[in-house]
Amino acid sequence: MQADERFTDATWPASPEKATLEGKNKYLGFWLFLGGETVLFASLFATYLALKDKVPNGDAALAKDLFELPLTFVATMLLLTSSLTSVYAMYHMKNNHFKQMQAWLVITVALGFAFLGLEIYEFNHYVHEFHHTFTSSAFGSAFYTLVGFHGAHVAFGLVWIISLMVRNARRGLNLYNAPKFYVASLYWHFIDVVWVFIFTVVYLMGMVG
Amino acid sequence: MANEQSNSANPNVDLKYRRKKNAEEMKHQVITFTLMIFFTLIAFAAVGIEGFSHWFIKPVILLLAVVQVIFQLYYFMHMKHKGHGTIALFLFSGLAVGLITVLTFVTIVWI
Structure with missing residues (x-):
């Protein structure tokens, strides 16, 4: 099977992301990377948990002063929904529907941007209302490193998906780019996995005290 | 196995079968998503509604997060295949x- 071969709906393989050796290797290699990312985020979580609420004086804001339920809730819903829309995109990829796949990816990217916008607003709010900055306390450093790293992952994911969409806009689907789209969607899900722990461990448990 | 290519001699029969399989799988994904949203709502409600002890809330929301991540990994990221x-x-x-x-x-x- 040639990677750039033209396919009809009937000849399009059931698992196009794993139909070539390159696709198979990409898939496996990407999961190895995700294993490493797990360790990376776990160490950032560990640092955050050890340094939570470690502030130099009584005036500094603590987790329960900073976090608000509504903002975290909206951000969570945006990211969770974007996970589903990327599942829809991959569903259409498997059915060889290039246009629908692109359309769902556009929605995914839009939700990702909305999430990122909220995060920028949130950080800005903490810095200006609470003087909670990266250098104001050990708590601040640990918080911005963990949540900021996740935000950077979201930003990278957006650049990645947009690049794939633009680069393949006129090419359509083939076995060369199917694994690329698939792996990008896996990355997007992983970002969501990390966020589930961030909203639980950082925000919800921070509000509980 | 939903993702394996079948070896039917007639590609059109094969296509119909695969489309149905994919649609079925998509339906399961939507159910998974609904459950995930439901768990998220419970976690936020547990924190938002006053009166629960934090000794109760913390383990419950952590458990909900773990369940949600298992769904995400095994369904959305296809580890169940x-x-x-x-x-x-x-x-x-x-x-x-x-x-x-x-x-x-x-x-x-x-x-």
Whole structure:
């Protein structure tokens, strides 16, 4: 099977992301990377948990002063929904529907941007209302490193998906780019996995005290 | 196995079958998503509604997060499909190292 071969709906393989050796290797290699990312985020979580609420004086804001339920809730819903829309995109990829796949990816990217916008607003709010900055306390450093790293992952994911969409806009689907789209969607899900722990461990448990 | 290519001699019959399989799988994904949203709502409600002790809330929301992540990994990221043994090895190795790090930092590190 040639990677750039033209396919009809009937000849399009059931698992196009794993139909070539390159696709198979990409898939496996990407999961190895995700294993490493797990360790990376776990160490950032560990640092955050050890340094939570470690502030130099009584005036500094603590987790329960900073976090608000509504903002975290909206951000969570945006990211969770974007996970589903990327599942829809991959569903259409498997059915060889290039246009629908692109359309769902556009929605995914839009939700990702909305999430990122909220995060920028949130950080800005903490810095200006609470003087909670990266250098104001050990708590601040640990918080911005963990949540900021996740935000950077979201930003990278957006650049990645947009690049794939633009680069393949006129090419359509083939076995060369199917694994690329698939792996990008896996990355997007992983970002969501990390966020589930961030909203639980950082925000919800921070509000509980 | 939903993702395996079948070897029917007639590609059109095969196509119909695969489309149906894919649609079925998509339906399961939407159910998974609904459950995930439901768990998220419970977690936020547990924190938002006053009156629960934090000894009760913390383990419950952590458990909800773990369940949600299992859904995400096994359904959205397809780990429930066959041929994911090596992938599971990668992920669980990462988790083992990661969880020990977290355990260490919350128990024997104090500042």
